[in-house]
Amino acid sequence: MMQIWGQVFQPGLFTYPFLIHAWVSASAIAIISAVIGFFVNLRGESFVAHALPRGAFAGAAAAFLVGASSLLGLSVFAVAMALGMGTMRRQGEKGVSTALILVMALALGDLFLTVGNAYAPEVFALLFGQLLGVSSAEMIAITILSAVLLLVVGAVFRPLLLSSTVPEFAAARGVPLTVMNITFTVLVALAASLTVPVVGALLAFSLMIGPAAAGWYLAKSPGRAMAYAVAVALSSVWISIVIGYDTSLPVGFLVATFCLIAYGGARWIHFSRSRRAPAPSQRPQS
Amino acid sequence: MSVEPAIAMDQVDVVLSGHTILRALDFSIARGAFVGVIGPNGAGKTTLIRLILGLIHPSSGTIRVLGMPVGKGRRRIGYVPQSFAADPDLPLRAKDLVGLGLDGERWGFALPSRSRQQRIQEMLDRVGASAYANEPVGTLSGGERQRLLIAQALLTNPDILLLDEPLSNLDIRSGREIIELVDEIARERQVTVLFVAHDMNPLLAVMNEVLYLAQGRAVVGSVDDVVQPEVLSRLYGQPVDVLRVHGRILVIASDSVVPFTHFEGVAHGQPSSPSPHL
Ligand SMILES: Nc1ncnc2c1ncn2[C@@H]1O[C@H](COP(=O)(O)OP(=O)(O)OP(=O)(O)O)[C@@H](O)[C@H]1O
Ligand SMILES: [Mg+2]
Numbered sequence: 001m002m003q004i005w006g007q008v009f010q011p012g013l014f015t016y017p018f019l020i021h022a023w024v025s026a027s028a029i030a031i032i033s034a035v036i037g038f039f040v041n042l043r044g045e046s047f048v049a050h051a052l053p054r055g056a057f058a059g060a061a062a063a064f065l066v067g068a069s070s071l072l073g074l075s076v077f078a079v080a081m082a083l084g085m086g087t088m089r090r091q092g093e094k095g096v097s098t099a100l101i102l103v104m105a106l107a108l109g110d111l112f113l114t115v116g117n118a119y120a121p122e123v124f125a126l127l128f129g130q131l132l133g134v135s136s137a138e139m140i141a142i143t144i145l146s147a148v149l150l151l152v153v154g155a156v157f158r159p160l161l162l163s164s165t166v167p168e169f170a171a172a173r174g175v176p177l178t179v180m181n182i183t184f185t186v187l188v189a190l191a192a193s194l195t196v197p198v199v200g201a202l203l204a205f206s207l208m209i210g211p212a213a214a215g216w217y218l219a220k221s222p223g224r225a226m227a228y229a230v231a232v233a234l235s236s237v238w239i240s241i242v243i244g245y246d247t248s249l250p251v252g253f254l255v256a257t258f259c260l261i262a263y264g265g266a267r268w269i270h271f272s273r274s275r276r277a278p279a280p281s282q283r284p285q286s
Numbered sequence: 287m288s289v290e291p292a293i294a295m296d297q298v299d300v301v302l303s304g305h306t307i308l309r310a311l312d313f314s315i316a317r318g319a320f321v322g323v324i325g326p327n328g329a330g331k332t333t334l335i336r337l338i339l340g341l342i343h344p345s346s347g348t349i350r351v352l353g354m355p356v357g358k359g360r361r362r363i364g365y366v367p368q369s370f371a372a373d374p375d376l377p378l379r380a381k382d383l384v385g386l387g388l389d390g391e392r393w394g395f396a397l398p399s400r401s402r403q404q405r406i407q408e409m410l411d412r413v414g415a416s417a418y419a420n421e422p423v424g425t426l427s428g429g430e431r432q433r434l435l436i437a438q439a440l441l442t443n444p445d446i447l448l449l450d451e452p453l454s455n456l457d458i459r460s461g462r463e464i465i466e467l468v469d470e471i472a473r474e475r476q477v478t479v480l481f482v483a484h485d486m487n488p489l490l491a492v493m494n495e496v497l498y499l500a501q502g503r504a505v506v507g508s509v510d511d512v513v514q515p516e517v518l519s520r521l522y523g524q525p526v527d528v529l530r531v532h533g534r535i536l537v538i539a540s541d542s543v544v545p546f547t548h549f550e551g552v553a554h555g556q557p558s559s560p561s562p563h564l
């Protein structure tokens with residue numbers, strides 16, 4: 001028994017500094033991704049959540065070029081994209097404007113990487129993340145920014161929920177819908193920029209969508225849905241760190257896989273539950 | 287108690303993207319009135335509601351709502367939108383949705399409290415929705431959703447209730463139930479009601495005033511005064527006939543080749559209720 005334990009939790013897992021950085025930053029981004037993912041689901045905006053981390057990758061490429069921190073490059077770029085999407089979608093069809101902005105960002109990323117002569121490993125780290133390579137400065141930045149984002153979500157929770165479910169009613173109560181739209185997109189952008197260095201531009205989307213969708217199927221109320229989503233996200237990244245350290249399988253792959261498994265499981269539970277549930281006509285009086 | 291009218295319009299024009307949508311609105315609505323807002327598609331009914339809510343502004347003229355300029359005292363105006371979209375998996379229970387009517391526009395999140403829960407529960411009981419209080423809203427029928435929206439709008443104890451085509455997704459029976467519910471609540475709470483509908487017949491028993499909109503203009507008054515051929519012909523700007531049959535009112539264009547093109551409610555053996563199709 002002790003042997004298996006020792007095999008799974010190998011020496012250094014909780015003591016090496018690079019692993020401590022990994023635990024802390026992965027937990028921070030798991031929480032914020034799951035919480036913001038709930039609103040992504042609620043507003044049916046998964047395309048935005050898909051486009052922002054990918055496009056933000058150009059920001060990191062630009063940061064390489066000028067020698068700035070990649071977190072800064074990611075955030076600036078992602079927020080610029082978010083503001084573009086938030087304003088453009090008022091006129092046009094929202095899928096088209098999101099796609100156009102994504103293409104523009106990817107093209108710029110190509111340009112920056114070529115001009116900056118970035119080496120393959122750097123590009124690779126951006127695309128697939130580098131959980132075990134998070135520096136202590138990055139860890140601190142990720143943690144503080146996640147906490148700030150969480151506070152902002154807490155502050156706009158009710159108006160965001162109201163404007164996402166009954167927008168006309170929200171407007172009638174004086175909630176500015178355009179401001180809420182932009183706030184939401186900027187929140188997704190900032191959460192994406194924190195996630196990209198860790199899970200990578202290509203797989204950041206899975207952490208934002210998978211756990212939130214699992215929580216969606218498991219819960220009946222918004223609070224519960226978020227709590228489940230956070231639990232799923234945290235367990236996914238934690239298990240991924242342990243397995244990644246044991247087997248040196250890529251962490252991005254593991255996180256994406258566990259998020260998908262959780263999503264599939266939640267769907268399955270949901271549908272087997274609803275098959276057993278009584279028909280609406282036999283609803284008990286409560 | 288103040289004697290200010292619930293809504294007072296003084297020569298109000300509304301221009302949206304260069305088009306005059308509403309012109310020379312000049313009327314006032316007394317506290318406690320049940321007003322049917324009637325008019326064909328595109329007459330400006332929704333625009334009128336948005337105007338009262340302060341979501342659009344008049345290009346000229348003044349509006350006072352409860353004696354205040356529009357946009358003030360939003361919690362004293364309850365608004366019931368037509369319906370809402372929700373997929374069956376949406377993790378939002380009926381009582382969560384209704385609870386958002388209490389304080390959904392405020393910062394932060396609502397701490398669960400006994401008094402909060404009790405207020406929500408009482409309102410659910412009042413609109414007859416307590417049987418599905420814990421059900422996900424996406425699984426509910428159009429009539430059930432409408433009750434929730436009414437409960438949501440009433441949680442702040444508003445003085446005015448604005449309903450924009452609440453009957454549009456409902457069958458005749460649910461429609462009648464919703465009208466009765468709104469009428470009862472309006473009486474017991476002395477709420478002024480503006481009830482938008484494209485057909486006035488279902489409302490004849492409950493409304494004491496009609497606000498008839500056509501071509502961006504409005505006339506307000508009792509049904510007997512307003513729904514007259516001369517008045518409506520002037521409003522529509524073309525000859526209009528008014529037929530009263532079996533206690534129902536049909537408004538039709540005199541020069542229309544096929545006068546009755548838009549019949550509704552022939553199902554269930556109900557007398558039909560054509561809407562104005564001008
Ligand atoms: N933002 C806007 N800009 C320009 N025109 C507008 C705007 N909003 C509404 N309109 C026009 O104003 C007119 C009245 O619209 P409104 O939605 O108020 O009609 P309605 O009476 O509610 O119709 P329906 O019965 O179809 O709901 C329509 O011709 C519409 O095209
Ligand atoms: Mg309308």
